[in-house]
Amino acid sequence: MWTWFYRLASPPHVYRTAAALTPWFFAVAAVTIGYGLIDGLAFAPPDYQQGDAFRIIYVHAPSAWLSLFAYTTMAFAGAVALIWRIKVGYAVAAAAAPIGASFTLVALVTGSLWGRPMWGTYWAWDPRLTSELILLFLYFGVISLRQAFEDPARGDRAAALLGIVGVINVPIVHFSVYWWNSLHQGGTVMRLGKPEMATSMLWPLLAMLFGFMCFFGAVLCMRLRGEVLNRERQSTWVREAVKP
Amino acid sequence: MQEATDPIDAPRASSLDLSADKIHVWRGDRHVLRGAGFAVKAGELLHVAGPNGTGKTTLLRVVCGLLRPEQGAVSWCGRPIDAIRAEYQAAMAYASHEAALKSDLSALENLRYSVGLKRRVGDHELRDTLGRTGVAACADLPARVLSAGQRRRVAMARVLAMRAPLWLLDEPFTNLDSKGTALMCRMLEAHLDGGGLALVVAHHALALARPIRRLELGE
């Protein structure tokens, strides 16, 4: 019953599918990000409290969202690989980690740039930023653990396990950081982002979110191809595929 | 020296058998084991031989279940060892190429805390077993002060005391003098006579008074 699934997840199939999907993801990402940026930066009205500074949200929020999404993808792919022994899962996890880490960094820096005009300081131990920082540390842990093993197969499995442990930990960190912040700051810090938004501001944001997801899909596919090649170097299909 | 065979704690039968089929192991880009396989029955010894780096130890680690092969499976009495982990481990005594002793514990304590996890065993019996491998005098010394040969004999005593029908030994003759080598051979003979099985990794020939099956790796 599972055979179709294993065939779907077979390395050569994944390698070809990823190649076929990449341009589509890129095309959609280019259109939506392009629209989101132009509409968000030029046409959306300034926020009545934050003025034009709120426009940072158009890159901050999608990056923050993507940082969590990539981590979840990584942990999920690792879990699939560990439990059902589907090796492509390790390749997906390995491909997702550096992308996720880079967007975590963007979320942190843009959050801090946004914080400067809002709080008067680049870093105010805002709970969201703090848990984002801890997420970055988790990414570093997973990436360095994978690289520390000489045998890539063991590195893959160890990193997958750490990813799963981390994904359980993320909500705990998030919750405890909020609890800690409310204890110390009494809610005086203005939180980044707001629940209610005018639709003219919302559309470009949604477009950016969607565009970043598609971009993630595209880059993941590209990296995935490299990871699959590295893992399957000795197999006949790779030899056929790379024949000069 | 007394050489009575130990009773083996297992369904005493000639039905015991261990087999491995088409074992493939990769280490990174290195294809260490390429389809190794064997079958051993009760009373038989398999000598795993081959030059360095041909995967002898790797095969032994696969057989004892520490290393999961990429392809192929190891079966104990017809069932894959992954499915009967606890039962298989209870029936097996493994001696790695190092003596695997805690240097801060005495020889006796070392045995107590490793054999004791497999079966209920008293210190008296363990001292006896240490005597049979010729290291009774070392029982209360910390393993730190023992010579390499003495440590090997303590490790031999541990294998004996486990009373397991299956012995998996990695280079058991290392550091042994000629007397120790002879003792080890007699122990193996007695074990096989009692219906036991043994897998021995060694890079030189075994001097046993019986036909030995050989698995040559790296050919």
Next chain:
Amino acid sequence: MGGYARFVWPSIGLALGVLIWNVWAARRHHAQALVRARRALAMARSEES
């Protein structure tokens, strides 16, 4: 940008920069993997002959 240009533009710039870096790094990653696979193939061939 209502006086906030020095915060908004670097943010956008950084985000775009990281987007481009991701594409560049992914391409390089794949290219290196291809080179390694070819090298492995060449080694295997030279062993066979």
Next chain:
Amino acid sequence: MSIGAFPAMRLILRRELRLYFRRPDQLLQPLVFFLIVTTLFPLALSPRLSLLRDMAPGVLWVAALLSSLLSLETLFKADAEDGTLEQLALSGQSLGVIVIAKTLAHWLVSGVALVAMSPLVATALAIPTDAFPVMFASLALGTLTLSWLGAIGAGLTVGLRRGSVLLSLIVLPLAMPLLIFGASATDRAIGGESPAGALYFLGALCVFTTSLAPVAAAAALRITLE
């Protein structure tokens, strides 16, 4: 004929404790480290008692985390290096049983010693004696939780040559909630507020890790033992 899980756990616990007490230096070094780190803070900041009292819970907890982490590195490494970990893994007992016994032994030695040492440090940091019971409770719960988290990290890094830095890199982010609740429980006790909330959370974290970490650490060992 084979040994049940509880007798096996008792046996491994005895083995571990005996090993710890044969090597008292191994036991004392993290404690001395704990003392030294806490000494650094007043020297680096200021000996003013009011300031010290404000920072005390944080200093205490950071030092406790670091010193406990220091001893966690050898949790499985020592056994892996002399080959006895393989013997344990093949003893017919599940790896979970082995992990539980070894981790509990580590906590009994390092955690309890840390708790016993804490009044000394607390006095030096001007923590009032009224806050001691809460401090003991939070440290006991926190070090146990950290031992479980550390067991996962130690299991993942056991075969690596430069595992110690990596162990901190892996475990410290996981331990941050612990630091938050532990330090704030102590802080509230000093300020005369009710520390119940933070202690409950610490307890919940402790129960949570106690139930899940052995599984994760056993899986980690299975991966790295290969």
